[in-house]
Amino acid sequence: MGGLSFLRRMSLQQKNRTPVSTASTSAEIVEEEPAQIATPETQTVLLLHAARQPYQLTEDYPVPQVEGDSEVLVRAQAIGLNPIDWKAPDFNFAIPELPYISGRELAGVVVQKPRHASRLKVRDRVLVISTDYRDLRKAAYQQYVVAFDYNTVRLPRTLSFEEGSTLGVAFVAAALSLGVCMGVDFSSVLDGPDLFSLVRGVAPEVLADDIRKECLDSIRDYERAVAGDWLAVWGGSSTSANITIQLAKLAGLKTIAIVDKAKHGLRLANHKSIRTDLLVDSHDPQRAVDIIRGNLKGKLRFGIDTRGKESATSLLQALSPGNLATAPPASKDSPVDSPPSPPATPHDSALLSAHLIGLTGLPKQTPPEGTLFHTVPIKLFHEVPAVGEALVSWLERLLSSGLVSPPEIIDVEQGLGSINKGLDRMRKGEISGGKLVVNVT
Incomplete structure (x- = not known):
């Protein structure tokens, strides 16, 4: 009877994962995490x-x-x-x-x-x-x-x-668009990544030839988007636009969505996570451009298009050089005789460039003076482990906290x-x- 009682006690202890009093029996009930689950061929x-x-x-x-x-x-x-x-x-x-x-x-x-x-x-x-x-x-x-x-x-x-x-692909596209092409620093949002600095800390030869220029030379430090800057997203009803707007708002950017208001206007206006500061109907593209210019009066430097070449061309008009703001004054520590960095050196009279990012296409024309075109360096995510790890770890925190829906x-x-x-x-x-x-x- 005593032996049976002991076995019952051991069974109960194992079930409740309660350690027993001796080292030998404790070792017997520890289960190592399996390396894999059996899978078919x-x-x-x-x-x-x-x-x-x-x-x-x-x-x-x-x-x-x-x-x-x-x-x-x-x-x-x-x-x-x-x-x-x-x-x-x-x-x-x-x-x-x-x-x-x-x-x-x-x-x-x-x-x-x-x-x-x-x-x-x-x-x-x-x-x-x-x-x-x-x-x-x-x-x-x-x-x-x-x-x-x-x-x-x-x-x-x-x-x-x-x-x-x-939301996986949309998140990667949004984070790289904002963090690499626009230079947004997410470190204030649940210790998110500063992709601009992270990518520039990678050995250049690690970056594929077709994305190296985008990663290292597409935007200057003084031009980076910061809280309070405006971002226009054309095709604001897409999944990529959804996540882009959410991340932009978390970073403190002001947002514009250009959408079919008859189909998506009410949903966007009433959605806490993706409600934008300005909602513009895309039905008449030229009218949409006029509304953006009239409301922002030269303050729009960043645009992301999710639709294609035609809408990207319309968005480009809203980012025309005439809408550019001036760059901030150079700090006292800035070298006065340093060589110029295109498109401009940061001084009182310099113009900040406009930046157009195309997720599915860019205008056929060459960029106007003072405007830069960007394509998202998506392969950074799987080719540079430090970038991939930074993004997925951050997304885990965003989802667990409910900051991204x-x-x-x-x-x-x-x-x-x-x-x-x-x-x-x-x-x-x-x-x-x-x-x-x-x-x-």
Whole structure:
């Protein structure tokens, strides 16, 4: 009877995770965190076999293998659909090989943790942001996905998998647009990153040739956007605009959204997180430009376009050199005989440049004098671990604190096989002002 009583006591102690009195029994009940959860050898994926064709549901496709020490394996639960997922096959771009697996963001569960020390653990609920579209292991349209731990965000329990799958790519695009192209310092917002300084601290040879100039020479220190500056976002109803406005407001910027007011005006005006200081109807682009100029009277230096070349061209008119403000006086410590830095040296009479960032396209013309065009250096996120880690760690804090809210979910489709249906709905313009999500399970 005494032996049975002891076993019952041990069972109860293990269940409640209460340490027993002897060192030997205590060691026996400690459970180490597993390195992985058993996974199958094959899975179901969506494959694109040719441009301008639908994706094909394919079974018995190999589960991707973890290769590097910083990689994790995630079992997908929900996938967020993005315009690039239908535009790439329709217009035959950003498809590095065939057959191809697409998809840029998903939420799921970690089933294999990194080999090196990491903040991620097995069974963590996470958001995977896949900006590395050339590595098919990291594409979202499959049941199991490989990701760098520095491109993976732990989700708070307050967010569902569906909500978590809505904002990853938009967050990266918004943070890099604001932090790199505009120089916004987020250090006052939950110890966010100063991407302007972080990127300039990276060895130049680490940066890819096609983004090095944008990262290092696109904006001067004295021109950086600061609290109180104005930012205009054309296409303010998109997911990217949603997150951009939220982050800009957190940094103290004043915001303008140019949208179809009949469709989105009431929602934006009544939404606490994305309510802007000025809401302008996009129906008549020239009238929108006139309204912005009339209200801001030369104070608008920054614009982000989320729509395309035509709207970017309209936004450029609102950023014309005639609207530029003068730069702040140089400090007494500034060298008076230092060589000039284009577009101007910071002194009393210098003009601050205007900056236009195109998420999907820029005007065909060359930038007017005093205006600079920017493209978002998105590959910074997956090619420079320090940048990726800074962004995902910050996003974890923003989501846990509720300072950033996921975009509205317009609808949820069921199963990988429903992705083609969802993309058709996006082609037809049925999804606007929010996100379409696919529940994988």
